[in-house]
Amino acid sequence: MARVFDKDIFVMMLSIMIGVIIITYFIADIMRNNQITEIEEKHIQEIEEIETKNINFTSKYLDSVVSNEKAKDYLANGKINFGVSKGFYGIILDENNETNFMNFRFYILDNCSGALSNFEKSYKNFLDSIKNFNESIEYSDYNLYIKLCRLYLNLSISGYELAYLSYNLSKYLMYLTENLSFLDGNIVYDENFTALENLYNQTMQDYLEKELEYELRKDIIEIYDLSIPER
Numbered sequence: 197m198a199r200v201f202d203k204d205i206f207v208m209m210l211s212i213m214i215g216v217i218i219i220t221y222f223i224a225d226i227m228r229n230n231q232i233t234e235i236e237e238k239h240i241q242e243i244e245e246i247e248t249k250n251i252n253f254t255s256k257y258l259d260s261v262v263s264n265e266k267a268k269d270y271l272a273n274g275k276i277n278f279g280v281s282k283g284f285y286g287i288i289l290d291e292n293n294e295t296n297f298m299n300f301r302f303y304i305l306d307n308c309s310g311a312l313s314n315f316e317k318s319y320k321n322f323l324d325s326i327k328n329f330n331e332s333i334e335y336s337d338y339n340l341y342i343k344l345c346r347l348y349l350n351l352s353i354s355g356y357e358l359a360y361l362s363y364n365l366s367k368y369l370m371y372l373t374e375n376l377s378f379l380d381g382n383i384v385y386d387e388n389f390t391a392l393e394n395l396y397n398q399t400m401q402d403y404l405e406k407e408l409e410y411e412l413r414k415d416i417i418e419i420y421d422l423s424i425p426e427r
Contacts, residue, residue, distance in 0.1 A: 253335035260328035267321035274314030322356035
């Protein structure tokens, strides 16, 4: 009887030990699977965040470049309009024929109007470009891209300031022309002419300085070496 009892106890204890081992294994396996699942979910989340940042960076960067190019085109067209107005303005001041005077006056005012429209579109697009380049920087951890965006950002800031000064130049040239009249074979200057001329000359000086800065920033981007990756 003792041997049978000992055998039953042994079998029972062995069964309990095996059960504990199996339960322990299942618990460990569940915990390991949970850890793997957590790691996988974390990696998936990280990948999704990286993909989202890359998509946002690409989108904002492309928007920035498009706005920048449009701004440069409007700036170039505005310069053409302003150049024509400035050229006729240099002629009209020496004109002694009323018909020619009125024709030149019309050309100046018409081209100034075109310049104002182009320069306004230019600085608005430069503003969009500034906003989008700033957002592009926030979506990138890659130093090469960040540096490139900052170069374009600085160019857009200078471009905006240049377009704004160009707008004011065109406006003052329009006002100067509107303050000219023709009487008895002579050019007549209205009383506001001198004050407007001073504003025009000061703005022209500011414009020339800003234009030099803008062209310098364009040159910096052109010589920037994109072939050296940095992190």
